[in-house]
Amino acid sequence: MITMDDIIRDGHPTLRKMAEEVVLPPSEEDKQILNSLLEYVINSQNSEIAEKYGLRPGIGLAAPQINVSKRMIAVHVNGDRDELISYALYNPKIISHSVEKAYLKSGEGCLSVDESIPGYVPRYARVTVKGFNADGKEVKIRLKGLPAICFQHEIDHLNGIMFYDHINKDNPFKPIEDAVEID
Numbered sequence: 001m002i003t004m005d006d007i008i009r010d011g012h013p014t015l016r017k018m019a020e021e022v023v024l025p026p027s028e029e030d031k032q033i034l035n036s037l038l039e040y041v042i043n044s045q046n047s048e049i050a051e052k053y054g055l056r057p058g059i060g061l062a063a064p065q066i067n068v069s070k071r072m073i074a075v076h077v078n079g080d081r082d083e084l085i086s087y088a089l090y091n092p093k094i095i096s097h098s099v100e101k102a103y104l105k106s107g108e109g110c111l112s113v114d115e116s117i118p119g120y121v122p123r124y125a126r127v128t129v130k131g132f133n134a135d136g137k138e139v140k141i142r143l144k145g146l147p148a149i150c151f152q153h154e155i156d157h158l159n160g161i162m163f164y165d166h167i168n169k170d171n172p173f174k175p176i177e178d179a180v181e182i183d
């Protein structure tokens with residue numbers, strides 16, 4: 001299982017690399033990696049397991065964060081009306097997005113960033129993501145709210161982008177024009 005010892009931290013070059021597409025059908029190794037990403041996120045949200053293994057909680061995880069520069073992500077998060085959004089995807093891609101922006105009022109955090117970096121992170125309010133699930137089947141997912149934000153945070157990791165890259169340096173809490181604020 002993945003623990004915090006496996007998570008690389010800001011400054012490690014892999015976090016700034018463009019991750020490679022996963023060759024499909026996936027190898028046994030890539031299957032195991034994809035599964036371990038989702039397993040971490042679920043474990044990290046279970047207070048007993050998280051406490052036992054010292055896991056920092058997360059709603060998503062990307063392969064580069066465990067020093068695997070491949071295009072794989074996992075997301076496990078409650079959407080609107082507590083609808084569970086749970087996916088582990090190969091080669092995820094945002095194929096369309098709203099003009100409208102959104103941001104989390106509380107900002108964002110990252111397992112690969114030990115300190116908290118305050119500020120609004122402008123994201124698209126709604127995205128359509130295409131990817132391949134664990135069975136190699138193509139999936140197309142329409143997302144809004146916190147799940148949409150989370151997928152963008154994870155896909156950024158595949159492109160060597162960290163959440164704080166998006167924060168306004170002069171005024172981190174500068175209101176974002178015409179954006180939806182998410183609590």
Ligand SMILES: O=CN(O)CCNC(=O)c1cccc(Cl)c1Cl
Pocket residue numbers: 057058059060061062104107108109110111112149150151153154157
């Ligand atoms: O890349 C994934 N992580 O670093 C896991 C830890 N961060 C979070 O769970 C988290 C927290 C707040 C907002 C977003 Cl969008 C995310 Cl993703």
Ligand code: NI
Pocket residue numbers: 109110111112153157
């Ligand atoms: Ni992160």
